[in-house]
Amino acid sequence: MVSVDFELRKKVMDAHIKDTLKYCYQCARCTDVCPVSKVTDGRYDPRQIILNSFLGLKEAIFNQESNFNLWGCTICDTCDEVCPQKIGLTEVFAVLRNMSITMEEGPEYYTSQASTIYDSGKAIPMQTAIERRRDQLGLPKIEPPNIEEVQKILNETNLNKILKK
Ligand code: SF4
Ligand code: SF4
Structure with missing residues (x-):
């Protein structure tokens, strides 16, 4: 019922x-x-x-x-x-x-993507191959995000508790 x-x-x-x-x-x-x-x-x-x-x-x-x-x-x-x-x-x-x-019922792909953002400050972390290609194309270097600041903001939303970080 x-x-x-x-x-x-x-x-x-x-x-x-x-x-x-x-x-x-x-x-x-x-x-x-x-x-x-x-x-x-x-x-x-x-x-x-x-x-x-x-x-x-x-x-x-x-x-x-x-x-x-x-x-x-x-x-x-x-x-x-x-x-x-x-x-x-x-x-x-x-x-x-x-x-x-x-309620911890979110799909795994969702929480793993959130986890990546939490750990690296980006949805898609920088990779050596991408950096090399950017160099070859004469594109400027991408500044790494301030992960501490990103995590501080995410902690305010309690994401760390949900992700058990
Ligand atoms: S379009 Fe709007 S009013 Fe119509 S069923 Fe969907 S939510 Fe309801
Ligand atoms: S936002 Fe787009 S995909 Fe989502 S319910 Fe509305 S029409 Fe469908």
Whole structure:
């Protein structure tokens, strides 16, 4: 049986700008234009995620089998542009993803990328081959990031605790 999680519902509503979530009338324009929904034959369905969030159906959102529902969005913002009620779907998805990460349910590719940024200060660390090629092309040297500063900022977001650094 599916249960309603009022705390989840409140968290999403509180975090969502101007509480507009409740004005969704399930017209499905978001799903119609969503490129991820198209290539997955509707397996990914933003309209359904919005409905589940509004109803507080935690088990339908945070569930390993349906993890794709939470992480499939590419944040292209097309749904936000067409939604007649200006719901701001991607903001809701960001709130849900943050909750998923806090529950340690985030996908491995996501946490490993975050870990790389934490360790090197960059999403793609510099490599000797890239530096050599830049030299050959006469491009200027790239200054290394101040990793301590990057980590200080990330620690403020508690990312170090999530990544167990
Ligand atoms: S387009 Fe907007 S109003 Fe329509 S179902 Fe999607 S979120 Fe709801
Ligand atoms: S932002 Fe996400 S849900 Fe919205 S259209 Fe793009 S991929 Fe689909």
